[in-house]
Amino acid sequence: MADAPDALPRGCVRAFKTKSGQFVRCGSRVRSSCPSCAELYRGDWAAIARSGVFDARVERFRFYLLTLTAPSFGRVHRVPRSAGGRLKRCGCGSTHGAADAGLRGVPLDPSRYDYAGQVAWNRDAGVLWDRTRRRLRDRWVTGEFFLVREWQDRGVLHLHVLVRVAREEAPDARALREAARTAEAASPVDGTIVAWGEQVDAKVFRADGDAARTIWYLSKALNYVMKDTALAAMDGRGSNLAWVHLTELGRAARMMRCSVDCVPGECPSRVHDRYGSRSHVVSASRQTLTRSGWSFSGLTRGRQRLARAAWAQAQETKEPAPPSGEQQQDARAALVLLTRRIDVARMAVLP
Ligand SMILES: [Zn+2]
Ligand SMILES: [Zn+2]
Ligand SMILES: [Zn+2]
Structure with missing residues (x-):
């Protein structure tokens, strides 16, 4: 609108x-x-x-930044984000530097990559988050959430969640992480079990300079998601190989999520541009009769x-x-x- x-x-x-x-x-x-x-x-x-951090008496709450990542659908090249970091050897045998950015997120073996699995995961990630949120609220009834969905280079969603829990029941970061990491959902489409990958992380942040930094970080993620698709988010450093990978992913999404005779570029559905996902890029828990919602x-x-x-x-x-x-x-x-x-x-x- x-x-x-x-x-x-x-x-x-x-x-x-x-x-x-x-x-x-x-x-x-x-x-x-x-x-x-x-x-x-x-x-x-x-x-x-x-407004979910600074508009209340912050000492009454504990705040967390929860990061949830998809599982693996096949090994991809590991390319460092910035120069100077410790270089790790990639599965392809070489050690990449920042100059290889065009390889970031590209499968080592595209012929064995699970494109359909990845599209299905993007499709069901909304249901998985919903189950995760319910699970966290079952344990910590005062939980409220602010969520940003970001694209990883491999073309899969990655979630950053600000979590707020009332101090009297607030868990340590590890308990929150475990409750989130072990959440599962059944796909409403084919009944398969959808779960998070191994890279799940939770950190406590203080509602002072720490909070400003965390929100700044999230605001940066917002910039990134506004480019809307992983392909656009690659900012021109997309190599031929990355382009081939994302095109293949788009093709799988078209087959699974649209119709076989859909014409790329003419079809009005955004679902294949977004590799199977229909989720909103940003959302926050809403106010109800019994809850404040994220925003105080x-x-x-x-x-x-x-x-x-x-x-x-x-x-x-x-x-x-x-x-x-x-x-x-x-x-x-x-x-x-x-x-x-x-x-x-x-x-x-x-x-
Ligand atoms: Zn305008
Ligand atoms: Zn490599
Ligand atoms: Zn289509």
Whole structure:
């Protein structure tokens, strides 16, 4: 859905006019389509992430960063992310340096790689997360979550989750990790058991500079997921081999998730661009009658849109009528949002 009119509609490169003559944003979250709307999307989610840490008495909670990774579908080349790290020997026999970035995530033996298994895992990762979240809540009833799904180079989803638990029942990081790592789900499509891989990690973070750094890290992951597919996320360092790998994965996704006569480039379904996944890239647990949800202040993207619309309208009206209670609340929310934007911008310059 498109955004409500914004204070700066000119920022949007594809704004369109509604029947009532108002300009609305295109609402894209893909930076290459519209940098302004994509930035708004990132900023909105970063504000929601922060409002689950800083908008309450933080000493009452413990915070964790949980990382969940898919299992292996075949061995891939190991290429270090940055120069200077300790180099490990790759399964292909050589020791790669940063110059081999185009090999990162490429199978050692494409003929034996489990493409169908990987597409099925991407497809069922949403159900697996749902089971994992329920399991964590069965043990720690106060658990709330903020989740970013990122693409790994091999074309599989990878989850970063901020977890918050009330201090009186908060486990140590190891117990949280174990409860998450051992969660399983049955695929709703074919009944096979879906599970996480070995690389599952949980860390406690403090709600001070530590939290700012953790959210900055997540905000970076948000930038990355906004490129939307692993192929685009490779930023031009995609080699021929990586391209062949992801094309093969896309083909498997088309066969399994779309129809045999789907034409690449013409088919409107995004499911094969996303290697089988239909999950949202970012999500947060929502407020209910009995729960606060992730955001203590009940911040959602819908509310953020309303706040922007209210602010834009207030700018247009020269002699505003006395604001209603709801409008006052919206205006306050807009102000909080603006302050957070500045905070987020400041965080972007942290090391
Ligand atoms: Zn736009
Ligand atoms: Zn290698
Ligand atoms: Zn298709």
